[in-house]
Each structure stands twice: as structure tokens, then as C-alpha cells.
Amino acid sequence: MSTNRFRLPPLNAIKAFHAAARHGSIRGAADELLVTPQAVSQQIKLLEDTLQVSLFERRGRSIEPTEAAVLLARYVEAGFEELAEGVRRVTTKKYQDRITLNVSPYFATRYLLPRLESFRESVPQSDLRLTTMVETPDFKRDDIDVAVQWGYGGWGDLETELLIKDHKVICCTPELATQIRTPEDLAKQRLLHPVLQNTLWTDILGFLNVKAPGASSELAFHDAATMRRATLSGMGVGLISRVDAHHDIRAGDLVAPLGEGLLLGMPPDQVPGFFLVLPRAHRRVSAVGNFCNWVADQTWEDTSQ
Incomplete structure (x- = not known):
């Protein structure tokens, strides 16, 4: 078995790739990072050499991501989101025990609200903020930690867990x-x-x-x-x-x-159902993890049967 350890590419190279992938151009990435286009190109070339893969095909002034770039961009985006969440949680005391929960209105009134007091009793230090929305929230834009959504599952890269079928x-x-x-x-x-x-x-x-x-x-x-x-x-x-x-x-x-x-x-x-939905990184926050564990331990029975 090889003992060689994987060497993480330089952060500046990853930032240059991330910006270029989002803007679809070297110029756009340079403007965002406040550096020259040549500097962005050099950092992307460094990343390509480090990974031994081609990330972009040049199309005049624009660039087209390769299959490898599309795959890598998803993980880089998730990594930066997790880093931002970690900084926010660590540096802002009031966020450490706060859980911002978005729930399907029907699930909130029929199933969740009657049981919330038991969660508060089991995790008394938690600061739970509840909103209701039919559509799946944008977790980053809406500052949502965890959601309960109605549907059939399959919310992209989000972690999902079926709570109860909605016959x-x-x-x-x-x-x-x-x-x-x-x-x-x-x-x-x-x-x-x-x-x-x-x-x-x-x-x-x-x-x-x-x-x-x-x-x-x-x-x-x-x-x-x-x-x-x-x-x-x-x-x-x-x-x-x-x-x-x-x-x-x-x-x-x-x-x-x-x-x-x-x-x-x-x-x-x-058959649709109600699902626990959240970015994987959010579960690692102790307050959010405690809520997810509590939800998973509940028996969300359909009392009409």
C-alpha cells in the first residue's frame, strides 16, 4: 500500500478556479479577486498541473469547463460553504446554539408543533427559530439550517431522510x-x-x-x-x-x-412524503445534529389509520 499522502493544491489556485467556474471567464474571475487575468490563468494552470487534469477549454474570451471541472466545482463550492458556516458559528456566540428551521406548513401544524416542547425539554439550551415555506429554501441565502419538505426525495446534493409517507x-x-x-x-x-x-x-x-x-x-x-x-x-x-x-x-x-x-x-x-432535508455540513453543528437526531427518533405516525 502506498504511503504517499495527497497534497492539497494551494488555496489561491482553488479560489481562482472557483471564481472562473462561476463567472465563465478569466476576466470575471480577475475582477472578483482583484488581480490580473494573467494571475488567474497562472493559478488555474498550477491547479491543472497539480491535479494532472484539464479543467477549462478556451473559447476566445470565454472558457468552457471540462467534465472534471464541473465535478470539482461542486465540491469546492460545498467546501467554501462549509468553511463560511464554520467561521460564522465559531466567531458569533449567538449562532452556536441557534437552529433555523424551515418546515412545510402542513407538517408544521399537523405533526411538529405539538411535539416541539419535548425537543426543548431534551435540549434546553437550543434556540429554535421556525419558519414555514412550501418551496425548498435556499439554505445559504435564507440562512436556514435544516428543513422538512414535502415531495418524493432527491434534492440534489442535499442530505435527505424520509420521516413519513403522505398517502x-x-x-x-x-x-x-x-x-x-x-x-x-x-x-x-x-x-x-x-x-x-x-x-x-x-x-x-x-x-x-x-x-x-x-x-x-x-x-x-x-x-x-x-x-x-x-x-x-x-x-x-x-x-x-x-x-x-x-x-x-x-x-x-x-x-x-x-x-x-x-x-x-x-x-x-x-407516494409523496415529508423529508428531513439539509446540507451535509450542517449536521456537524452540534445544535443542528441534536435536532436531526431528535426528529429521527420520533415516530411520525399517521393517526388516521
């Missing part, structure tokens, strides 16, 4: 239910869609072997609460989370015309 029930008012006897009858109704993951109805209709209706029969809503209200008002056929569907059906406000358990047999990759 849906096809629901409508009792009046509309008189028009739905078979799955094919859904194609004749206005279907209420979530704006995010707008393939949900397509997957469901495919599972039921029903041809999807035209776009004119669709209506999209930004969040689960709004879709539920629209369904209760009779605007169309909605996809309601099982906890809420069970409650509304028992109250007589909604009906599951094709049965509450109809969609439980859908392929797992077509």
Missing part, C-alpha cells in the same frame, strides 16, 4: 360523489392539483388505468390547506392527506367515493 385519499363533497361511481368518472370532473409535484394526479390516474383529462379541467393550489378548503367548498375532486380525509369523512363533510384505501397500493416511489 392521499380521493375526496369530494357528497353532492359530487353521486357523479363518481368508477375511476373513469374522475376524468369528467375538475381535479384539484398541488402546485408542487404536479404529477400526483397523473400518477394516480395511471395507477387506476384512467386516461388523464385535458388541462382545462385542472385547478392548482399552493398548499394542502387551500386544496382542502377548495374540496370542502365543492370546487372539485381533491387529494386529501389521510389524517384530514378521515376527519372530514367522519364529520360528513367529504366523501371518498372510491374508498379511503384505494391509493394505498400505489408504487412507493409515486
Whole structure:
């Protein structure tokens, strides 16, 4: 086994590469770093010689990253973000125990808020800041440590962990239910869609072997609460989370015309859920790591079943 240790390239060479990759030009990198274009070119050449790979192809005044450069840029960007986060945490006392959490509004109200007090009891020194947002946050721009998002997983380079599946029930008012006897009858109704993951109805209709209706029969809503209200008002056929569907059906406000358990047999990759999402580096912060461990230890059961 070789005993040679990998030699990290000089920081100036990495900074020059990072700036050039983002700007797509030597000139842009030079302006950012307040050096000459020749200095940037020299540093990139040093990096290429050190790594023994070609990083850019020159196209007149612009540069095109090679496959190696695209791959390296991802890790360099992550490294600089982790360094910046570390400096912020170490040098600013008030940030050391702070956790800025962004949560899907539905998960916040239905699952998280009733349990937050137990987290505060288990980690009393934590300073938890909670925001709600449907879209995935920009962790760097929005200063978010960790998020809980609704979807199917697969958020690029972010670390994800499934907390609970969000099985849906096809629901409508009792009046509309008189028009739905078979799955094919859904194609004749206005279907209420979530704006995010707008393939949900397509997957469901495919599972039921029903041809999807035209776009004119669709209506999209930004969040689960709004879709539920629209369904209760009779605007169309909605996809309601099982906890809420069970409650509304028992109250007589909604009906599951094709049965509450109809969609439980859908392929797992077509069933959305709530995921813990965060940059890998953030978990190394003790306060964030404590929260992630607490979330993972919880049993996020669907109480409607």
C-alpha cells in the first residue's frame, strides 16, 4: 500500500478556479479577486498541473469547463460553504446554539408543533427559530439550517431522510360523489392539483388505468390547506392527506367515493412524503445534529389509520 499522502493544491489556485467556474471567464474571475487575468490563468494552470487534469477549454474570451471541472466545482463550492458556516458559528456566540428551521406548513401544524416542547425539554439550551415555506429554501441565502419538505426525495446534493409517507385519499363533497361511481368518472370532473409535484394526479390516474383529462379541467393550489378548503367548498375532486380525509369523512363533510384505501397500493416511489432535508455540513453543528437526531427518533405516525 502506498504511503504517499495527497497534497492539497494551494488555496489561491482553488479560489481562482472557483471564481472562473462561476463567472465563465478569466476576466470575471480577475475582477472578483482583484488581480490580473494573467494571475488567474497562472493559478488555474498550477491547479491543472497539480491535479494532472484539464479543467477549462478556451473559447476566445470565454472558457468552457471540462467534465472534471464541473465535478470539482461542486465540491469546492460545498467546501467554501462549509468553511463560511464554520467561521460564522465559531466567531458569533449567538449562532452556536441557534437552529433555523424551515418546515412545510402542513407538517408544521399537523405533526411538529405539538411535539416541539419535548425537543426543548431534551435540549434546553437550543434556540429554535421556525419558519414555514412550501418551496425548498435556499439554505445559504435564507440562512436556514435544516428543513422538512414535502415531495418524493432527491434534492440534489442535499442530505435527505424520509420521516413519513403522505398517502392521499380521493375526496369530494357528497353532492359530487353521486357523479363518481368508477375511476373513469374522475376524468369528467375538475381535479384539484398541488402546485408542487404536479404529477400526483397523473400518477394516480395511471395507477387506476384512467386516461388523464385535458388541462382545462385542472385547478392548482399552493398548499394542502387551500386544496382542502377548495374540496370542502365543492370546487372539485381533491387529494386529501389521510389524517384530514378521515376527519372530514367522519364529520360528513367529504366523501371518498372510491374508498379511503384505494391509493394505498400505489408504487412507493409515486407516494409523496415529508423529508428531513439539509446540507451535509450542517449536521456537524452540534445544535443542528441534536435536532436531526431528535426528529429521527420520533415516530411520525399517521393517526388516521
